[in-house]
Amino acid sequence: MGLFILRRFAVMILTALCLTFVVFYLTNLYPNLEKVAKTQGSQRMSDVEVSTWLASRGYRTMPDAQLLAGARSGDVPREEFSEAITGFDARLFRNYGEWLGLVPGYVIEGADGTVRARCAGHATPDEATPRFCGLLQGDWGYSTVFRNDVGGIITTRLVLTGKLMFWVMVLMVPSALLIGVLAGMREGTRLDRSLSTFSIASTATPEYVSGVILITLLASSSGWKIFKGTATSAAENATFENFFLPVLTIALYGTGYIARMTRASMTEVMTAQYIRTARLKGVSFRNIVLKHALRNALIAPFTVIMLQFPWLLNGVVIVETLFNYKGFGWTLVEAAGNNDIDLLLACSVVAVAVVLVTQLISDIGYVFLNPRIRIS
Amino acid sequence: MVKEAATRGTVHPAAFMYADEFREGRLSRREFLARSTSLGVSAAAAYGLIGAATPARSEAHMQPGGTLRCQMQIKALKDTRTADWSEIANVTRGTLEYLVEYNNDGSFRGMLLDGWEVNENATLYTLKVRPGVTWNNGDPFTAQDVARNIERWCDKEVEANSMAGRFATIIDPDTNKAIDGAITVVDDATVTLTLPRPDISLIAGMADYPAAVVHENYDPDTPNTFVGTGPYLLEEMEVGVRATLVRNPDFQWWGTEVYGGPYLDRIEYIDFGTDPAAWLAAIESEEVDMLYESVGEFIDVMDDIGLQKSEVVTAATIVVRPNQLSEFDGKRVYEDVRVRRALQLAVDNAVCLELGYGDRGRVAENHHVAPVHPDYAELPPVERNVEEAVALMTEAGMMDFEHEIISIDDDWMKNTTDAVAAQLRDAGFEVKRTILPGSTFWNDWLTYPYSSTNWNHRPLGVQIWALAYRSGEAWNEFGWSNPEFDELLTQALSIADADTRREIVARGEALIQQEGVTIQPYWRSLYRHYREGLVNVDQHITFEHHHYKWAMAA
Numbered sequence: 009m010g011l012f013i014l015r016r017f018a019v020m021i022l023t024a025l026c027l028t029f030v031v032f033y034l035t036n037l038y039p040n041l042e043k044v045a046k047t048q049g050s051q052r053m054s055d056v057e058v059s060t061w062l063a064s065r066g067y068r069t070m071p072d073a074q075l076l077a078g079a080r081s082g083d084v085p086r087e088e089f090s091e092a093i094t095g096f097d098a099r100l101f102r103n104y105g106e107w108l109g110l111v112p113g114y115v116i117e118g119a120d121g122t123v124r125a126r127c128a129g130h131a132t133p134d135e136a137t138p139r140f141c142g143l144l145q146g147d148w149g150y151s152t153v154f155r156n157d158v159g160g161i162i163t164t165r166l167v168l169t170g171k172l173m174f175w176v177m178v179l180m181v182p183s184a185l186l187i188g189v190l191a192g193m194r195e196g197t198r199l200d201r202s203l204s205t206f207s208i209a210s211t212a213t214p215e216y217v218s219g220v221i222l223i224t225l226l227a228s229s230s231g232w233k234i235f236k237g238t239a240t241s242a243a244e245n246a247t248f249e250n251f252f253l254p255v256l257t258i259a260l261y262g263t264g265y266i267a268r269m270t271r272a273s274m275t276e277v278m279t280a281q282y283i284r285t286a287r288l289k290g291v292s293f294r295n296i297v298l299k300h301a302l303r304n305a306l307i308a309p310f311t312v313i314m315l316q317f318p319w320l321l322n323g324v325v326i327v328e329t330l331f332n333y334k335g336f337g338w339t340l341v342e343a344a345g346n347n348d349i350d351l352l353l354a355c356s357v358v359a360v361a362v363v364l365v366t367q368l369i370s371d372i373g374y375v376f377l378n379p380r381i382r383i384s
Numbered sequence: 385m386v387k388e389a390a391t392r393g394t395v396h397p398a399a400f401m402y403a404d405e406f407r408e409g410r411l412s413r414r415e416f417l418a419r420s421t422s423l424g425v426s427a428a429a430a431y432g433l434i435g436a437a438t439p440a441r442s443e444a445h446m447q448p449g450g451t452l453r454c455q456m457q458i459k460a461l462k463d464t465r466t467a468d469w470s471e472i473a474n475v476t477r478g479t480l481e482y483l484v485e486y487n488n489d490g491s492f493r494g495m496l497l498d499g500w501e502v503n504e505n506a507t508l509y510t511l512k513v514r515p516g517v518t519w520n521n522g523d524p525f526t527a528q529d530v531a532r533n534i535e536r537w538c539d540k541e542v543e544a545n546s547m548a549g550r551f552a553t554i555i556d557p558d559t560n561k562a563i564d565g566a567i568t569v570v571d572d573a574t575v576t577l578t579l580p581r582p583d584i585s586l587i588a589g590m591a592d593y594p595a596a597v598v599h600e601n602y603d604p605d606t607p608n609t610f611v612g613t614g615p616y617l618l619e620e621m622e623v624g625v626r627a628t629l630v631r632n633p634d635f636q637w638w639g640t641e642v643y644g645g646p647y648l649d650r651i652e653y654i655d656f657g658t659d660p661a662a663w664l665a666a667i668e669s670e671e672v673d674m675l676y677e678s679v680g681e682f683i684d685v686m687d688d689i690g691l692q693k694s695e696v697v698t699a700a701t702i703v704v705r706p707n708q709l710s711e712f713d714g715k716r717v718y719e720d721v722r723v724r725r726a727l728q729l730a731v732d733n734a735v736c737l738e739l740g741y742g743d744r745g746r747v748a749e750n751h752h753v754a755p756v757h758p759d760y761a762e763l764p765p766v767e768r769n770v771e772e773a774v775a776l777m778t779e780a781g782m783m784d785f786e787h788e789i790i791s792i793d794d795d796w797m798k799n800t801t802d803a804v805a806a807q808l809r810d811a812g813f814e815v816k817r818t819i820l821p822g823s824t825f826w827n828d829w830l831t832y833p834y835s836s837t838n839w840n841h842r843p844l845g846v847q848i849w850a851l852a853y854r855s856g857e858a859w860n861e862f863g864w865s866n867p868e869f870d871e872l873l874t875q876a877l878s879i880a881d882a883d884t885r886r887e888i889v890a891r892g893e894a895l896i897q898q899e900g901v902t903i904q905p906y907w908r909s910l911y912r913h914y915r916e917g918l919v920n921v922d923q924h925i926t927f928e929h930h931h932y933k934w935a936m937a938a
Contacts, residue, residue: 043827049466049543054858057543120541131605154623155460155608228668229689237665240654250669332656332666334625342624345821 013368020364024357031356032104032349038094040347041067047346048152056080059093064118065130066106068097076119107149107353109142149350153342158354161339166358168243169328169335172254173320175246180259180266181313187263188270188309193297195275204271211264215326219257223330227253239333254331258323262316266309273308277301307377314370318363396423396502403433405883411758418490418843419758422587423502427491446919446935451650454929455663456676458655460623463604464596465537465547470840470927471676473593475653478616478629478931479520480596483511483530484587486843488696488925490756492587495639496525496597496613498573506582506878511575517638519599521611527569533597534577538562549851549858550589553579553877582878584885585850588843593928615639615646616931627653629931639932647935658822660795667691667913674914674921680742680795683911691913694922697746698841698910699754699848702797704736704789704804705902709863710833712785718833718863722780724900727787729773730811731804733766736905740800745908751893752853753845754907759876760845761890766897770811777813786814790835792825796908801836804903830861837861841926845889846876853896864901 034040044067045058053061056079063070071093078084084092105111106126113126115133125133127141129150141147148158191203210218224230227237235253242251277283278301286296325337332338336358343351399420406416413434420430457471464480467473483497494500498514517525537547540560548555554566554577568576577586589595599611608621615637620628629651639645654672656662660682666672668689678686678693687693706718706727718724733747746755753760777783787808791801798819805815829837842848851857854873855865872892879885896902912923920933 039827043824046827048460048462053544061543120543153460156623223665227665233668236669236671238656238662238669238671240656240666241671329657332662 012371016364016368020360023364024360027356027360028353029104031352032107033100035347035349035352036067036097036100036103038068043347044152044349055086055090055093060119064116064120064122065124066103066114066116066126067099068093069099070116070119105142107142107350109140109144109147111142112139113141148354151343151348151351153346153348153351158350161351162336162354162358165334165336165339168333169321169324169337171246172251172258172324172328172333172335173317175251175255176258176262176320179255180262180316183259184263184266185270185306185309187267189274189297189302189305191267192271192274192305193278193301195278200271203267207264207267207271209264210260211268213261215257215261215323216330218260219253219327219330222253222257237331239331243334254327254333257330258320258327261323262320266312266316269312270305270309274301274305277305280304303377307374310373310377311370314366314373317366318359321359321362396420396425397504399423399425399430399433406434413489415490415756415758418492421492422584422843426499427487427493430491445937446647447938448647448935449649450647450936451652452648452674452918452921452934452936453652453654453672454674454676455656455666455672456627456653457658458621458623458625458627458653461607461621463542463545463607464598464602465539465594466542466544466604467594467596468544468546470593473596474927474929475618475621475627475629476596476610476612477614477929478651479612479614479618480598480610481612481614482591482595483533483597484591485930486588486591486926486928488922490758490843492591492843496530497590500587502584502587506584507579509577509579509586511577513573513575514638514642515573517613518636519611519613520617520632520635521599523599523611525613526572527575529597529600530575531567531569532600534567534575535562536598537595546858547589547592547594550592550595550847551586552850553581553583553586581874584877584879585844585847588847591843593926613638614932616651624655626655629653637932643932645932645935648931651931651934658794667915670915673918675912677923677927678911678913680799683742683744683913686913692916692918694912694914696910696923696925697756698908698925699756699845700839700841700908700910701748701752701754701904701906702740702800702836702838702908703752703861703902703904704801704834704836705862706787706834707831707861707863708865710831712833717782717785720780720782721899722776723782723785725898726773726777726780726782726900727808727813728766728897728900728903729769729776730813731807731903731905732768733903733905735807736800736803736903739803739806741796741906741908744911745906748904748906749893749897750902750904751896752839752848752902752904753889753893756907757843757845759885759889761886761893763890763893763897768807773811783812784814786816787834788816788818790818790820790825790832792836793819793821797836797838800905804836804905830859846873846885846892849873849892850877853901862901864899866895866899869895869899 041062042058045061046053049061056076059071062068075084075089075092079089102111106113115123115125117123123132124130125137128137151158151161154161187203187207191200194200223237226232227235236250239250239254283296283301286300324335325340328335328337329341340355343355402411402416402420405411416434417430420433421427456474459469459471461472461475464476482495484492485495486492494514496514496517498512500512501510511530513527513530519525538551538555538561539545540548540555554563556563563580566578570576602610615632615635616629617632619630620626631646631649656666660679663675664682664685667675706724708718709716710718728750737743737745737747749763749766789801789805791798802817805817808815839848850873852859852861853864853869854860855870869892872888876885876888876892910923914921917937919935919937
């Protein structure tokens with residue numbers, strides 16, 4: 009068991025490394041860096057200003073001094089200049105090392121004469137500035153969008169998303185299991201048909217559709233104004249009024265899906281030999297369902313529920329944006345929209361961790377639910 | 385006519401002339417106020433000159449205290465002079481005040497300046513510092529502070545310092561700093577600006593949003609902490625989430641005696657993203673009391689649900705322009721004036737206003753000077769002429785060229801650009817529309833071959849020309865360079881008298897039209913919705929938030 013968990017963690021670290029490098033490469037493509045420079049410096053910077061801005065802050069190698077002078081005076085045409093500065097820069101590998109904390113952080117004297125260091129928060133370093141500052145040193149970097157430490161942002165936002173997910177689970181799991189068991193215990197009845205129709209319909213409706221419909225019907229003056237169409241204030245003070253709609257929107261999709269799984273598993277169990285035996289022995293239908301069928305029928309849904317966690321991370325992106333709830337999903341959208349490199353990398357690490365940890369839990373949980381399976 | 389008590393020192397002679405023009409009906413009240421106050425006449429004196437009483441403010445209905453929640457995008461703060469969004473300045477304005485304040489009636493009034501005088505050919509500005517102002521760390525506010533801030537604005541070396549454009553006249557092109565001796569501290573309460581050539585737009589420049597006045601210990605690297613002279617403090621600032629201004633408890637604000645206020649205890653800005661539907665949801669579910677701006681079809685929806693509406697007519701606009709420098713397979717298609725003229729002639733501006741902005745504004749004439757500008761000269765109306773457009777395009781040999789028109793993915797800018805594209809198609813031109821999300825659109829807004837851009841209101845018509853139409857200017861998105869126009873503009877910027885200036889402006893307007901620089905279809909009205917029970921929270925002509933005026937109704 010210990011070895012199994014250890015191996016899982018090794019896989020997790022390897023996956024995280026690969027994924028973060030891909031993200032790192034993509035976010036460090038020149039057009040993306042240009043976006044960073046313009047959102048942080050000014051929307052209206054020229055190409056030359058952008059290139060020196062980037063080089064002064066360690067994103068890229070400083071362009072040749074002659075080339076810069078040429079572009080400034082207009083001797084080098086715009087196209088030639090942008091061709092010269094936008095290509096692949098081998099500094100990428102070094103920067104990735106700096107982010108990991110394996111390579112000392114840069115200390116660069118910029119075009120404006122200011123000395124900047126990664127480990128001094130991209131400002132002028134002093135004696136107290138450490139040489140290394142990366143993941144290994146516990147430094148997640150600095151978010152260029154939110155102007156804050158990534159570690160702090162991710163924690164705050166994950167807690168908020170955790171709150172959302174908790175209530176989604178509270179609503180989704182019991183209702184899904186109930187619907188699935190009720191539908192699956194007597195296959196083909198009217199109850200089964202109507203519950204199945206409901207679950208298929210809710211699974212087939214993506215959040216961005218159901219969310220909009222729910223807001224229009226339940227939170228605007230064109231329908232009934234029962235709830236609030238925005239969940240911004242739920243971050244500090246969640247009430248039924250401002251938090252129910254986002255929870256319901258995410259839960260609806262998952263409910264249908266888990267209910268379908270539970271129903272399938274339940275109908276299969278209900279046709280098994282031992283259920284027929286129990287019925288022949290005269291056990292009441294209620295006892296058959298609760299004592300004999302349920303535990304076996306829940307093995308498959310358990311995996312599905314665990315797999316819902318990583319999926320929920322995706323679902324919250326849409327719902328949090330729609331309802332303006334400032335959690336992890338919303339952070340991810342903001343980070344991606346503004347090419348916030350450090351924040352995006354941290355988001356990917358978190359995503360990898362969530363996926364693999366929930367898989368681990370689901371594997372271990374399986375053992376307890378199904379004694380026939382042993383983890384070697 | 386002029387009451388001695390209402391004027392400080394001497395009234396600029398041109399102001400009397402303007403007053404005569406107003407009485408003769410040649411000037412509107414708004415134009416009169418904008419012109420005379422920019423010459424250093426106080427608003428009260430200006431109203432006095434035309435025999436009108438200063439509008440009373442509804443102070444009786446206001447109660448002190450309260451919290452106001454306003455929807456607004458919260459963008460990261462940066463060095464004040466490089467601020468590129470009004471939202472940034474609105475967060476700092478509670479603390480960092482301005483020398484001069486621009487108001488909806490077109491007038492300028494002194495904030496940290498008690499008054500100013502401009503000599504007859506606008507080469508000598510005498511700025512009088514308001515006495516009795518203190519920074520919130522206890523330091524007195526003096527002429528040194530004013531001089532230091534103006535020097536700060538003149539530092540062209542700072543990347544993206546847009547104040548340098550507004551103060552270009554007193555910047556030495558060799559050192560990229562203020563000209564030696566241009567800014568003089570005469571005594572503790574007086575600063576003079578000596579200009580090498582006349583410039584009439586300096587006072588307006590001081591009122592613009594990047595012109596926040598900062599303390600000498602202000603560090604642009606930590607833009608969230610600052611010492612200011614204003615009555616509020618920035619308590620909380622989380623980009624994309626919220627910003628909170630609170631009343632500075634133990635601070636005696638200078639303005640209480642002069643202008644009254646502040647009334648509110650707390651102002652909370654909450655970010656609801658860029659989607660107007662989310663803003664509607666926010667105000668409908670009572671999460672905010674007031675919107676930053678109401679746009680498009682949502683204006684009608686919000687009227688219907690019983691919110692209060694405030695409207696202001698501005699010189700804010702959109703330009704749908706080709707960039708003359710952009711190349712297609714090595715050929716600069718839009719360098720040909722016939723192509724540009726053809727594009728312009730194929731479009732009816734009134735249609736753009738109707739389809740793009742729901743008729744909430746006024747049709748414009750493709751030259752970017754508005755009737756609300758004091759130097760506006762009326763030209764013959766522009767009309768759609770498809771036949772001539774096609775003839776010109778054929779003559780240029782560009783009938784089969786495909787024009788790709790790029791716009792941002794929003795509401796009115798997208799619709800207006802669509803309206804232009806549709807009319808070009810109707811005229812028989814090949815058009816492709818590309819819509820980019822807001823996060824990527826602004827990367828290259830200056831260099832797109834053909835795209836639309838929104839432009840905020842500015843108090844004087846020639847100001848926008850100086851920012852965007854002069855050759856080689858940083859924001860010249862048209863790629864237009866015309867020595868004749870530059871010459872006209874330099875002349876116009878040196879004439880304090882708007883009547884004389886108007887003759888030159890008229891030639892500039894005509895030149896921009898003839899050159900087909902841009903389609904500039906209409907002037908926008910701006911709207912804001914707010915819940916009942918708020919006082920003095922009207923939409924501002926340049927989106928400024930004057931927090932000290934806001935209050936809850938008693």
